[in-house]
Amino acid sequence: MAAADWGGKADHLAGERATAQFDVDGMKVAWAGSRHAVEVADRMACLVASDPVFRKDTRTMLSRKELFKDTLKKAAHAWKRTVELHLTEEEANLLRLYIDQPGYVDLHWVMFVPAIKGQGTEEQQKKWLTMAYKFQIIGTYAQTELGHGSNVQGLETTATFDPSTDEFIMHSPTLTSSKWWPGGLGKTSTHAVVYARLITEGKDYGIHGFIMQLRSLDDHSPLPGITIGDIGGKFGSGAYNSMDNGVMRLDHVRIPRDQMLMRLAQVTREGKYVHSDVPKQLLYGTMVYVRQTIVADASRALSRAVCIAVRYGAIRKQFGSKAGGPETQVLNYKTQQSRLFPFLASAYAFRFVGQWLKWLYTDVTQKLESKDFSTLPEAHACTAGLKSVTTSATADAIEECQKLCGGHGYLNSSGLPELFAVNLPACTYEGDNVVLLLQVARFLMKTVSQVASGKQPVGTTAYMGNIQHLMQCKSVVNTVEDWLNPAAIKEVFEARALRMAVNCAQNISKAPSQEEGFSELSPDLVEAAVAHVQLIIVTKFIEKLQEDILGHGVKEQLQKLCGIYALHLIHKHLGDFLSTGCVTARQGSLANERLGKLYAQVRPNAVALVDAFDYTDHYLGSALGRYDGDVYSALYKEAWKDPLNETVVPDGYQEHLRPLLKQQLKLSRL
Numbered sequence: 014m015a016a017a018d019w020g021g022k023a024d025h026l027a028g029e030r031a032t033a034q035f036d037v038d039g040m041k042v043a044w045a046g047s048r049h050a051v052e053v054a055d056r057m058a059c060l061v062a063s064d065p066v067f068r069k070d071t072r073t074m075l076s077r078k079e080l081f082k083d084t085l086k087k088a089a090h091a092w093k094r095t096v097e098l099h100l101t102e103e104e105a106n107l108l109r110l111y112i113d114q115p116g117y118v119d120l121h122w123v124m125f126v127p128a129i130k131g132q133g134t135e136e137q138q139k140k141w142l143t144m145a146y147k148f149q150i151i152g153t154y155a156q157t158e159l160g161h162g163s164n165v166q167g168l169e170t171t172a173t174f175d176p177s178t179d180e181f182i183m184h185s186p187t188l189t190s191s192k193w194w195p196g197g198l199g200k201t202s203t204h205a206v207v208y209a210r211l212i213t214e215g216k217d218y219g220i221h222g223f224i225m226q227l228r229s230l231d232d233h234s235p236l237p238g239i240t241i242g243d244i245g246g247k248f249g250s251g252a253y254n255s256m257d258n259g260v261m262r263l264d265h266v267r268i269p270r271d272q273m274l275m276r277l278a279q280v281t282r283e284g285k286y287v288h289s290d291v292p293k294q295l296l297y298g299t300m301v302y303v304r305q306t307i308v309a310d311a312s313r314a315l316s317r318a319v320c321i322a323v324r325y326g327a328i329r330k331q332f333g334s335k336a337g338g339p340e341t342q343v344l345n346y347k348t349q350q351s352r353l354f355p356f357l358a359s360a361y362a363f364r365f366v367g368q369w370l371k372w373l374y375t376d377v378t379q380k381l382e383s384k385d386f387s388t389l390p391e392a393h394a395c396t397a398g399l400k401s402v403t404t405s406a407t408a409d410a411i412e413e414c415q416k417l418c419g420g421h422g423y424l425n426s427s428g429l430p431e432l433f434a435v436n437l438p439a440c441t442y443e444g445d446n447v448v449l450l451l452q453v454a455r456f457l458m459k460t461v462s463q464v465a466s467g468k469q470p471v472g473t474t475a476y477m478g479n480i481q482h483l484m485q486c487k488s489v490v491n492t493v494e495d496w497l498n499p500a501a502i503k504e505v506f507e508a509r510a511l512r513m514a515v516n517c518a519q520n521i522s523k524a525p526s527q528e529e530g531f532s533e534l535s536p537d538l539v540e541a542a543v544a545h546v547q548l549i550i551v552t553k554f555i556e557k558l559q560e561d562i563l564g565h566g567v568k569e570q571l572q573k574l575c576g577i578y579a580l581h582l583i584h585k586h587l588g589d590f591l592s593t594g595c596v597t598a599r600q601g602s603l604a605n606e607r608l609g610k611l612y613a614q615v616r617p618n619a620v621a622l623v624d625a626f627d628y629t630d631h632y633l634g635s636a637l638g639r640y641d642g643d644v645y646s647a648l649y650k651e652a653w654k655d656p657l658n659e660t661v662v663p664d665g666y667q668e669h670l671r672p673l674l675k676q677q678l679k680l681s682r683l
């Protein structure tokens with residue numbers, strides 16, 4: 014049977030949209046950040062959706078080779094359109110985003126260019142960035158090795174200075190020193206920022222960045238001494254397999270001395286290692302930039318999964334309230350709401366904290382320019398923590414959204430398996446999430462000890478200065494309604510974060526040494542760091558609500574979502590809140606009661622709240638999440654596109670299936 018076209022023009026979700034109690038356009042502006050941002054995003058999303066080259070519906074069925082070729086085609090076409098249409102940087106970034114296929118260009122723009130900007134001298138930036146901006150060279154970021162990822166100081170690649178030729182000799186001395194993972198390294202990049210141990214005058218000065226040409230600009234073949242390839246297929250069928258993550262070995266490859274990134278330190282013509290007067294904290298600026306893009310990606314991925322699960326939940330019906338009566342939309346089940354609506358709230362929470370991080374990056378950049386480095390460690394800890402908490406929560410939520418959609422969520426055509434596979438590694442790259450949380454914890458321990466000696470903490474740790482009050486305060490909540498008070502919510506989150514940090518600091522001080530204590534208590538330290546980061550997200554959501562928010566009912570909906578975000582965390586981490594004495598068991602159960610009421614209030618607005626993300630069907634890429642809710646005909650059509658359905662009798666029937674069946678038949682007749 015051929016695929017039938019059952020799809021009509023009807024909006025199967027119209028009834029859901031009619032129950033919304035707020036202005037969806039106003040919510041789109043709150044989500045995007047400005048009216049301008051909504052317009053640019055719409056324009057770029059439509060540009061991608063209407064271009065046949067950017068089609069993505071078949072990619073989970075392509076072989077790895079075909080998928081990679083498809084990525085090269087899309088990236089080249091995107092660049093062509095960028096030039097033809099004179100797109101601004103903002104527009105070009107959105108164009109790439111809506112193409113929605115990981116590829117070498119991501120590394121080029123998000124890692125290679127910022128690394129040179131952050132670590133290159135003005136002269137180096139002028140030379141390399143000019144070529145990079147025009148795509149005359151394609152770059153990647155080659156730090157991780159087979160043997161070491163998180164422990165950057167353990168990298169083994171060497172860059173030994175040879176004063177007789179004024180060159181560095183780049184070398185991979187062991188198997189484990191092979192570069193391993195860099196995106197775009199395997200097949201595409203012509204250049205890389207390679208991290209290696211700098212050795213000059215017989216001394217090892219530790220890890221530094223070097224710009225290396227890897228492949229010929231004429232025929233793309235690897236340069237002499239460079240062995241390079243792809244590391245092989247990755248998790249999921251399509252997903253990250255569009256990216257050529259690579260392996261590279263270097264055999265005494267010579268590069269000119271001026272290809273060492275020399276903004277922070279240099280090697281002179283004579284081979285002397287000299288620190289420049291630019292402080293090391295400058296590197297934090299690049300990290301803040303990269304991590305704020307990852308937080309933005311996390312909120313986008315989470316909102317896509319939630320959009321799919323909410324729309325599908327409104328269409329899918331199972332069981333009736335009474336025999337023979339109409340069936341119930343699964344979204345009406347309280348268990349679905351308590352599993353799904355915290356993700357809806359988290360999507361908005363992560364979006365707003367991401368918008369704030371963008372501001373933080375501008376603030377950090379301005380401070381760096383005026384040589385004010387005072388808030389950098391705090392900004393670094395805060396972005397590391399936010400990267401960790403938002404990406405972990407997003408990966409967990411996408412997986413749960415698959416379950417929320419039942420069996421159909423497990424189909425590639427739901428879009429969820431691919432979304433999960435693409436976003437899962439964000440928990441690992443740019444810093445493993447647990448390793449990052451331990452860095453945050455280290456910073457918190459330092460802050461606790463500084464507070465004890467009278468120093469006033471800054472930025473997102475400023476609340477720790479209120480230590481006298483927060484260590485003793487009792488929550489003012491007495492009724493279910495009291496949990497609507499943002500000040501009451503913020504106070505319990507502050508008290509919990511501070512008390513967990515102080516408990517850790519006290520326990521570390523009892524250990525034979527600080528390092529032993531830190532190691533022994535690391536699971537508790539990770540939890541203290543999570544508590545601190547969750548406080549930041551709750552605080553930024555509450556601050557967002559204090560802004561001018563236009564549109565009928567928009568602010569009211571956001572207040573409800575903010576309440577859900579905070580109260581579901583209290584419910585989930587009640588053990589923390591109880592054990593630190595921040596809430597009583599009764600207050601915990603009042604929070605849960607309030608949460609149930611908020612779910613009921615959000616239910617009639619749920620579909621409109623995901624509409625406000627403003628995603629095209631193309632970008633969403635899901636039969637279950639279609640705007641018109643025509644789920645079943647979409648699923649049916651998608652099934653017929655599968656290569657297995659190209660023939661009625663399957664390939665392999667003659668060689669394998671037929672002889673087996675015949676033989677069994679013969680046996681049964683004996």
Ligand SMILES: Cc1cc2nc3c(=O)[nH]c(=O)nc-3n(C[C@H](O)[C@H](O)[C@H](O)COP(=O)(O)OP(=O)(O)OC[C@H]3O[C@@H](n4cnc5c(N)ncnc54)[C@H](O)[C@@H]3O)c2cc1C
Pocket residue numbers: 120154155156157160161162163164193194195196253258438441442443444445446447448451
């Ligand atoms: C899809 C993808 C793309 C990538 N792209 C790039 C790229 O472009 N360029 C590049 O250079 N790299 C890239 N990477 C590599 C990435 O940066 C590393 O995988 C990451 O830094 C983690 O290092 P690792 O894999 O060695 O993990 P490990 O450090 O070996 O971690 C293994 C486990 O040990 C735990 N652990 C490690 N240290 C500690 C500690 N001190 N305390 C407690 N627990 C600890 C971790 O939490 C983890 O659970 C990419 C990785 C992936 C998956």
